[in-house]
Amino acid sequence: MNTFLQQLITGISIGSIYALLAVGYALVFSVFNFSNFGFGATMMFGAFAAYYVILGLKLPLFVSILLGMAAAGIVSMMFELVIYRPMRKKNVMRIYLMIAGLGINIFAPNFMLQIVGGAVKGFPSDWARVTMTVGSVNITRSDVLALVMSIALLTLLWAFLYKTRVGLGIRASAFDTRTAALMGINVNVVASAVFIFSGAAAGVAGCFYGMKYSVYPAMGAVATKGFIASTVGGLGSLGGAVVAGLLLGFLETMIASYISTTYRDLFAYALLVIVLIFLPGGLMGRQVHDKI
Amino acid sequence: MAESPLLAVKDLEVFYGGIQAIHGISLEIKKGEMVAVIGANGAGKSTLLNTIAGDKSYQKGSITFEGEPLPGRAYQFAEKGICLVPEGRRIFVNLTVYDNLLVGAYTVRKKEKIKERLEEVYDLFPRLKEREKQMGGTLSGGEQQMLAVGRAMMAGPKLMMLDEPSMGLAPVIIDEMFDKFKKINSKYGTTMIIVEQNAQLALDTANRAYVMSVGKFIMEGDSQELIHDPKVQEAYLGFK
Numbered sequence: 001m002n003t004f005l006q007q008l009i010t011g012i013s014i015g016s017i018y019a020l021l022a023v024g025y026a027l028v029f030s031v032f033n034f035s036n037f038g039f040g041a042t043m044m045f046g047a048f049a050a051y052y053v054i055l056g057l058k059l060p061l062f063v064s065i066l067l068g069m070a071a072a073g074i075v076s077m078m079f080e081l082v083i084y085r086p087m088r089k090k091n092v093m094r095i096y097l098m099i100a101g102l103g104i105n106i107f108a109p110n111f112m113l114q115i116v117g118g119a120v121k122g123f124p125s126d127w128a129r130v131t132m133t134v135g136s137v138n139i140t141r142s143d144v145l146a147l148v149m150s151i152a153l154l155t156l157l158w159a160f161l162y163k164t165r166v167g168l169g170i171r172a173s174a175f176d177t178r179t180a181a182l183m184g185i186n187v188n189v190v191a192s193a194v195f196i197f198s199g200a201a202a203g204v205a206g207c208f209y210g211m212k213y214s215v216y217p218a219m220g221a222v223a224t225k226g227f228i229a230s231t232v233g234g235l236g237s238l239g240g241a242v243v244a245g246l247l248l249g250f251l252e253t254m255i256a257s258y259i260s261t262t263y264r265d266l267f268a269y270a271l272l273v274i275v276l277i278f279l280p281g282g283l284m285g286r287q288v289h290d291k292i
Numbered sequence: 293m294a295e296s297p298l299l300a301v302k303d304l305e306v307f308y309g310g311i312q313a314i315h316g317i318s319l320e321i322k323k324g325e326m327v328a329v330i331g332a333n334g335a336g337k338s339t340l341l342n343t344i345a346g347d348k349s350y351q352k353g354s355i356t357f358e359g360e361p362l363p364g365r366a367y368q369f370a371e372k373g374i375c376l377v378p379e380g381r382r383i384f385v386n387l388t389v390y391d392n393l394l395v396g397a398y399t400v401r402k403k404e405k406i407k408e409r410l411e412e413v414y415d416l417f418p419r420l421k422e423r424e425k426q427m428g429g430t431l432s433g434g435e436q437q438m439l440a441v442g443r444a445m446m447a448g449p450k451l452m453m454l455d456e457p458s459m460g461l462a463p464v465i466i467d468e469m470f471d472k473f474k475k476i477n478s479k480y481g482t483t484m485i486i487v488e489q490n491a492q493l494a495l496d497t498a499n500r501a502y503v504m505s506v507g508k509f510i511m512e513g514d515s516q517e518l519i520h521d522p523k524v525q526e527a528y529l530g531f532k
């Protein structure tokens with residue numbers, strides 16, 4: 001029972017990281033109908049930004065996470081401004097945007113490898129490593145923080161989408177960007193908001209992944225799990241992304257602890273394939289909607 | 293002394309790739325007018341509306357609205373007061389009826405103004421108020437058309453363009469819809485262009501009309517005169 005509780009907590013904490021990443025994928029997909037494979041890179045830049053803010057500027061952990069989040073948001077918007085927007089203007093097929101994203105995902109880690117080297121760096125926060133004991137279960141502070149910040153960020157995102165004018169613009173654009181433009185919605189503003197928000201979420205995910213494991217140029221690979229979660233949840237569905245992210249984190253951890261860690265990634269991909277075969281729209285995906 | 297027109301289109305030419313859809317069209321519409329554009333399928337009627345609404349770019353000619361050239365970007369048209377109720381309605385099926393209407397008022401910054409217009413829309417289409425919390429996609433065709441018109445009203449447009457508003461609707465609902473158009477026109481002074489395949493209906497509703505064929509206007513004039521024109525009767529009203 002104790003092992004189970006222990007694993008449950010680990011699962012939720014890694015699951016909340018996946019959920020943040022998955023929401024980023026879902027947000028971009030819902031509006032622009034493509035998956036931004038540049039999230040791995042965004043996440044990695046966010047983690048490195050926080051790492052160097054702590055080491056170089058000696059700022060407290062919480063501030064460094066906020067700055068890492070801001071840095072990732074800016075990086076994400078740069079990808080949109082410099083790469084995706086010119087491509088969208090030329091009306092290229094969505095698949096080319098995804099290929100560009102894959103390009104970012106290969107370029108960015110190699111770029112960082114040249115600059116900071118490939119060494120795996122521990123996240124420089126002693127505070128985060130402290131373990132609290134509740135009953136007979138040990139919880140690391142970073143796990144609690146990951147969960148709390150994920151909930152806070154997702155709530156903030158929800159409020160932004162459902163309570164603000166730009167949020168309404170995003171939801172309208174998610175159905176049809178051309179009709180949205182007819183209503184006076186500037187799709188470029190929507191795009192910036194979407195990329196900043198999803199990038200910030202990826203940045204926070206990067207910080208917590210860095211705390212849980214470590215910071216290194218190739219760490220963006222874990223964003224693939226976010227992509228799996230967003231697909232399993234249903235492409236473009238924010239609720240589905242959160243549910244599937246938590247589920248994936250939980251199931252992976254259970255498999256790693258009760259079966260074997262070597263099966264963990266195998267399981268994630270198997271889950272993706274099985275869901276795609278039997279539920280191509282994902283767990284909470286949009287029905288094929290009537291575009292008349 | 294002629295009043296300057298609200299909308300003036302001069303020698304307009306529009307292409308889809310290499311295919312020309314509009315071959316030099318000119319028209320002038322005064323404030324408060326209700327004008328119909330009739331013609332067969334593929335005549336270029338929708339292209340004309342989409343071009344005026346900024347949804348389609350044009351290659352030659354000029355379009356001025358209130359004496360000024362049209363803005364450069366599609367999203368700036370709504371703010372100028374040009375609203376299109378598009379063909380097929382294009383309701384946001386993933387948003388509630390209420391949110392659909394709010395999107396229509398996206399360019400309106402004043403909260404009181406939005407509230408006021410919302411009441412006007414609900415007054416005209418009480419059905420929309422009943423369905424306020426329902427998703428746009430769950431509405432019937434007629435209700436979706438009401439929503440599309442209500443959504444356009446939310447922007448407080450100077451020019452409202454309706455593209456095939458009768459398409460796919462039951463005859464009873466069509467009559468009701470066209471009565472509402474007249475009401476919007478008379479009550480708010482909204483200038484309207486109605487594009488219709490149902491020529492009888494369009495000519496009965498509008499004061500003036502243009503007859504379009506293969507990208508050109510082949511006739512124009514007073515609706516009642518056109519209704520009695522033998523050529524129009526034969527080609528568009530089904531008289532022999």
